[in-house]
Amino acid sequence: MKTKVTIVKDFTKGKVDDKLFSSFIEHLGRAVYTGIYEPGHSTSDEQGFRKDVIELVKDLRVGLVRYPGGNFLSGYNWKDGIGPRESRPVRLDRAWHTIETNQIGIDEFADWAKKAGTEVMAAVNMGTGTIQDAADMVEYCNYPSGTAWSDLRIKNGHKEPHKIKYWCVGNEMDGPWQICHLDAVDYGKKAREAIKLMKWTDESIQTIVCGSASSSMPTYPEWDRIVLEHTYDLADFISIHRYFENKGDDDDFLASFYDMEQFIKTSCATCDYVKALKRSKKEMMLSFDEWNIWYQSKLEPHPWMTEPRILEDHYSLLDALAFSGMAITLLNHADRVKVACLAQLVNVIAPVFTEPGKGAYKQSIYFPFRDVSLYGRGTVLTPIVRTENKLTQAYGEVPAVIFSTIYNEENEEVTVFALNTNKNESSETQIDLSSFGKTQMIMRTELSGKDLGAKNSLENPDAIKTVEISPVQSDNNIYDVNLNAASWNVLRFKICK
Template sequence: MKRVTYFADKNYKIGQVDPKLFGSFIEHLGRAVYTGIYEPGHPTADEDGFRKDVMDLVKELNVPIVRYPGGNFLSGYDWTDGIGPIENRPRRLDLAWRTTEPNEVGIDEFMKWANKLNIEPMLAVNLGTGTPKEAGFFVEYCNHPGNTYWSDLRIQNGHKDPYNVKVWCLGNEMDGPWQIGQLSAEDYGKKARETAKIMKWVDPTIELVACGSSSAEMPTFPEWDRVVLEHLYEHVDYISCHRYYENLGDTNDFLGSFADMDNFIKTIASTADYVQAKYRSKKKMYISFDEWNVWYQKKVELKDWEVAPPILEDIYSLLDSLVFGGLMCTLLQHVDRVKMASLAQLVNVIAPIFTQKGGPAIKQAIFYPFYQVSNYGRGEVLNTLIEAPKLATNRHGDIPLVQSSTTYNAEDNTLSIFALNCSEDEDLVLDAQFRSFGSVQVIEHVVMDGTDLNAVNNFANPDNVKPRNVDVSNKSGDHIEITLPRMSWNMIRLQCTSN
């Protein structure tokens, strides 16, 4: 078997993991909200109509922050449609997805759901059809304690205490021609700057996310990001980026998606650093990777103006979960700049959780790598040194056969290694050295692999694709050999027994 040399040292660090790296996204799109998180009358629904089976799975994923309410939906959405008595709320045409929005769930319901799960909200303001003034009113409704029109309206609606929402997005994908109210970088920069001023005048403690490029394929990338940041650099805390990956028929190219994500992040970071240098700013601009996933962007024919039709309901395979794991490693490798990320999305719409209306909720294949990294990838990311054979790809050039990241959690003195073996033909031996940690003991080695890369989970067979445990008895010392099966995603957890 080929060998991969793997060296981790506690003094070689990339940075601390911000828990917000494991965020997700709920948009008023398809069945993400209705029959996703919210389904009154469902056997598991609580007193507020939220599906408890879905909440249990969200808790398992340990998601700390969720972006809401969109997405493309955002740019035509009036947040005031979703407040007050539900029976008085208007039904609206959603032009983004050509559906009907009943507005049964709005900001107050979303905040109630988030509070049940101890999830921080990441709210977004409409900069398509919306105005800077309306964005300020939204912040006032959510965060001002009282004695003003909008804060008193929140109290009247049954929510005495302010929500104190800290993270706000200034629109969504405003560079896209598909976006309601698309703007040039210059026009967006001006509008977002004035919006940011008003929002921070209402609440100076909030953090703001500027709209970055919606894709590396946009002809304006990364010029859009440069122009936007030149308008907003001292007014915002993050620049957003979005990136999705699809299997176009070449397995090696698909597995190498992590290399594309790596280059994408570096390009955005260097663009932000250019603006910092131009303005001689002392502030470092961080990245909010607030949409990412594997997404098969195929068109589905649906009737116009339905309520919660099945849009973008990708069913994920074992191969998708391997690629997904590689992407998660890349996010970890950039924790010095990527402080927040939102897996798009959380339920039903290109999501790790999939529900049946009136029926069960199941875990998709991508649920497992997200669960593993979210729960065990906390602490500090180490700058591991890896020597691995190369894999030739058409799209990304030569990439390492192994994509990996390592985290060290000082609280429980554990190490977590996450590793993707891209080899279709053979197992690889990971020759891992931990000399600065002294002796280590392998706690567990969990593998996702199988003979059928197209295998999926469904309601008839919800556990068809899931991890398996490997025997790790008698694996200890400062030098450990671990076999990574061919075409596999691996999590190896180690207890440091001496230093």
Template sequence: MKQAKLHIEKDFRIAEVDERLFSSFLEHLGRAIYTGIYEPGHPQADENGYRMDVMKLIQQLGVSHIRYPGGNFLSGYDWKDGIGPKEDRPRRLDLAWHTIESNQFGIDEFYDWSKKAGTQIMGAVNMGTGTPKDAGQLVEYCNFAGGTYWSDLRAKNGHKDPLNIKLWCIGNEMDGEWQICHLDADDYGKKAVEAAKIMRWIDDSIQMVACGSASTLQKTYPEWDRKVMEYTYDYVDYLSLHRYYENEGNDFDFLASFVDMDRFIHTLEGTANYVKALKRGTKDICFSFDEWNVWYQQHQQPHPWQEAPEILEDHYTLLDALVFAGMSMTLLNHADRVKIACLAQLVNVIAPIFTEKGGRVIKQSIYYPFEYMSKFGRGTVLKPVVSTPTAESRYGDTPLLQQSVVYDEKTNAVTVFALNIGAEEMQLDLDLRSFGKVKMQEHICMAGSLSATNTFAQPDAVTPKDLPLEQGEFDTCSVILQPQSYHVLRFSL
């Protein structure tokens, strides 16, 4: 049997977790909005057309912020099309996703939905076809108190008080050649600075996120990030990171995705530190990992122009959930620099929640590791001394154990997240002596057939199981991790 050890010291601290690490993303893409969160006439819809069965599952996830309205959609979107009387709103071609946008749902509807859902908004301004002036007008519409054209129009449209959106993305993936009005790093950096200046002149309390690399696979990575940070260092608060993974035929390489994600963050930490030194600065540029998930991009198929088509609707397996869990631990382990992270996306489109038009809703397999990260990943991330067996993957020498440890002083509890990506059982020895005697509260596990998938016919094919607990009080213990399994171990102090 493989053997791994975690020596956990309560004073070996990485950082407090920012609640914005448990954020998500909704784009005008496929059925994410229409028949996802918004479906007038559905049996579970409220008077505004918001699907309450979907909202209940979102609330259970404990999502902090939701990035809206895009995504690739953002770079061709005029936010003014989505305000005012619905019967007057134009139908537009969305060139990003080859669909028709009805504009029946816009910033006012999303604000009302977010208040009801108990989440906050991470807004976004168009740096493709949009201008810095357009960006400023959107901030004025959302955040200025009143007495101007755009703030008074907001009041006329039903929101007398400001929406107070305090977190903004300055564009989306502008390094990508697929992006509408793609820019190189110099042109984007200059445009982003001008947008940020105008936006902050209107509301000096906002925070802003500049576009970083859309992937480690971009040829411009990490040079893009260096240049953008050099332009925007004095104007923005965060740099965005995006990364998706998919199974390319080797399960072990897929399970090792967290290694690449970890290196991505480490690389950009070094890049940001260089820019700080170059600028003789005092602030650290932190990161918004505002798109991350498993996404089978090879499955994309062309489709005719239509409203809310069924596209990018990945059906996730247990294997996908394990990979997802490994990524979630990487985010926690970088809580000192990754302050925001958005699971992309939330409903139907590469999402943990899946709906039928006019019908039911189910949890996908990736729902559970996000739920546990959000529920038990709040507090202080610790840096244990780790001993783990390794094996060779496409990323080189790869640990068979991925882990993250969070100490919550409010609840006086320690949570150990553990992922065994090996094909053999693993004994995990835990040394918790720095906390004194502890008691095991929970041992949650996801394991079984890697190809299992939740469907409407079998909605619970992939669900976590509660395992037997170590009895009594102790300061060390051992647990068995099944082959290719995810575990949440909870200890009270």
């Protein structure tokens, strides 16, 4: 299989926002308890946060962490998680059929985020919660002092405001599974009034309204249109969510990026329709604040318990490759997707996995996420790609090899991310960088292997890992590289003066 990629400096798509490399922690399973928080663990700090997890999160350079949910959000009272721990109520979390001890709340999570080198993307309850609850949370978190809620924060040990800028107005309110599910009109009205009161409390915040929980929802994209007609002038983003799993056909699974791309395009078209309807000059941006590989079919009922082992998917090399296609798609739509949250961060469908009282390790999806976070910052270019297509049952013909190209003008570098989804055939690939003048390949890495079912574990943490390959040299800025079958590749080039 032969592929030719021509990268032209002036073919710009959009600037990558640092928030594109964000994530998500919900009070779900072991994400919080024995995930980021485990008092008594050998690595835990004075607040009970696992320092081994903090270091792994730092390595990912996560922009924002969405908190505290998720389905958990729609039945959660944020006031249960503040004040002296011994006075906090133990509640039933009806969303996930678990017992919530409320030992971690917004104050502690804000502390953890600082330690992990990230920021909080807070979420307010639009299920059982009221508009007043939402505004009170903004006041508690962001108002300096001199009011009941801000002074209570100070009394609780946080003199300085948390200064949380990004706020999700509910979660997946289009879903019948959501506590106090609303139709689009009712949610649109409630979200509009919530945003008004939240921004009247702190005019500097930015808000994200609930779009569709999946492109497969029967209400999509009508839900998004109706919600935006109520909130377009006040909201800053609309959220969309999408998960994929291997349902038995590897080729379909590896082509999941195609479905994700159509979802983004349709969502943008819906936003632009409402923009025209409103005669607005504002372009609505997307927050893809839940995306990942998730084997939802494996979720089974369980008795009431704290810290249940649920949604603990153990990811294979094949999962990491499908994940890589999704990461490329997000980069290639960075002109409209300004926030993206990998769901989730620790233990629950996550790149980082821990065992209570033991160590932590990197799952297979850790590596492509880290690659794009480290080297995907700059301006997305639109390359000219000539490659072969492959036939899938779910999506018809899709490109066998896909790319995202990033120009980092500040560092004078070009990075090419390449995914070969063909499991049987390598791609003889020619990369033309002539428009940049003199260049030099400075790094090349690959994630691949003969066993696509291989997985990392605490006992064997390096079964899957990125390997370095010798860079290819060129005298004419045209590079010939071989992209192995079923492989994720990162190629970095320095622009020479």
